[in-house]
Amino acid sequence: TGPxxxxxxxxxxxxxxxxxxLFRRTEWFKVRTERGVEGWASQAEMLKTVLADGSPFVFSLGDRAGFTSHRGEMGLFAGAWGGANYVSGYASLSFxxxxxxxxxxxQFLGRFSNGVTGDLGLTHVIVPEARASPFLMLGVGEVHTEPKATLVQATNRTESMAYVGGGVRIYLARRFFVRGEFKAHWILTKRNRNEEADEWKLGFAFFF
Incomplete structure (x- = not known):
C-alpha cells in the first residue's frame, strides 16, 4: 500500500x-498488475524479475551495487591547474x-594568466566493486589561455593537449561519492617547445 x-x-x-x-521512488517501484491492481514492490523483489523477452530487469541502484555498475556520473571539483586555482565539472557515460x-x-585563475580547459578521454576503473575504487585516465583536449598583459602586449592562444592521469573515488551513501584525481598534461604549442601542466582536484559527484 505504500513505498x-x-x-x-x-x-x-x-x-x-x-x-x-509506473515509476520509481528511491528503493521502491509503483507497479500495476494485469488486473489493474496498483501497489509498491521493493528493489529487492524487482531484482528477482525478468522482462518479457526473458532478460533480467536492471536499473541503476542508489547503493553500493549502483556504485559498482551504473550508467553515468556527474560531478564538480576544486583544485589547481598549472599552479593556478581551478574549478571544473565532468560527466561520464559508462560502457x-x-x-x-x-x-x-x-576554468583556471592564475597570477599571470587565466583560461579555460576542455578534454575528452577514457577512464578505466581498476576495482569497481571496492568502496575506494582507483582508476586510470587517458585522453586529449584543448586549453585556451589569456595572459595578463604587463609590460609586453600578450596574445590569447588556444592549444591542443594530451593527458594521462589517475585517481580514486570513494563511495559515501545513496548515489554520492568523493572523487580525487591527478592529470599530467602535455600542451602542444606553436612555439619552440611544448609545455607541461599538472592538474590536481578533489570534489563530489553522483551516479545515475
Missing part, C-alpha cells in the same frame, strides 16, 4: 504473472563497470 516496509502487504502477484512499472567515456570543462 516502505511499514505498510501492510495487501496483494501478492502470482508466479509468472506480469506487471507494468561497462570498468570503462567509461568522460568529458570535462574547467
Amino acid at each position: 516502505g516496509r511499514g505498510y501492510p502487504v495487501f496483494h501478492a502477484v502470482p508466479r509468472d504473472a506480469s506487471v507494468d512499472v 561497462n563497470p570498468q570503462l567509461a567515456l568522460e568529458g570535462a570543462v574547467g
Whole structure:
C-alpha cells in the first residue's frame, strides 16, 4: 500500500504473472498488475524479475551495487591547474563497470594568466566493486589561455593537449561519492617547445 516496509502487504502477484512499472521512488517501484491492481514492490523483489523477452530487469541502484555498475556520473571539483586555482565539472557515460567515456570543462585563475580547459578521454576503473575504487585516465583536449598583459602586449592562444592521469573515488551513501584525481598534461604549442601542466582536484559527484 505504500513505498516502505511499514505498510501492510495487501496483494501478492502470482508466479509468472506480469506487471507494468509506473515509476520509481528511491528503493521502491509503483507497479500495476494485469488486473489493474496498483501497489509498491521493493528493489529487492524487482531484482528477482525478468522482462518479457526473458532478460533480467536492471536499473541503476542508489547503493553500493549502483556504485559498482551504473550508467553515468556527474560531478564538480576544486583544485589547481598549472599552479593556478581551478574549478571544473565532468560527466561520464559508462560502457561497462570498468570503462567509461568522460568529458570535462574547467576554468583556471592564475597570477599571470587565466583560461579555460576542455578534454575528452577514457577512464578505466581498476576495482569497481571496492568502496575506494582507483582508476586510470587517458585522453586529449584543448586549453585556451589569456595572459595578463604587463609590460609586453600578450596574445590569447588556444592549444591542443594530451593527458594521462589517475585517481580514486570513494563511495559515501545513496548515489554520492568523493572523487580525487591527478592529470599530467602535455600542451602542444606553436612555439619552440611544448609545455607541461599538472592538474590536481578533489570534489563530489553522483551516479545515475
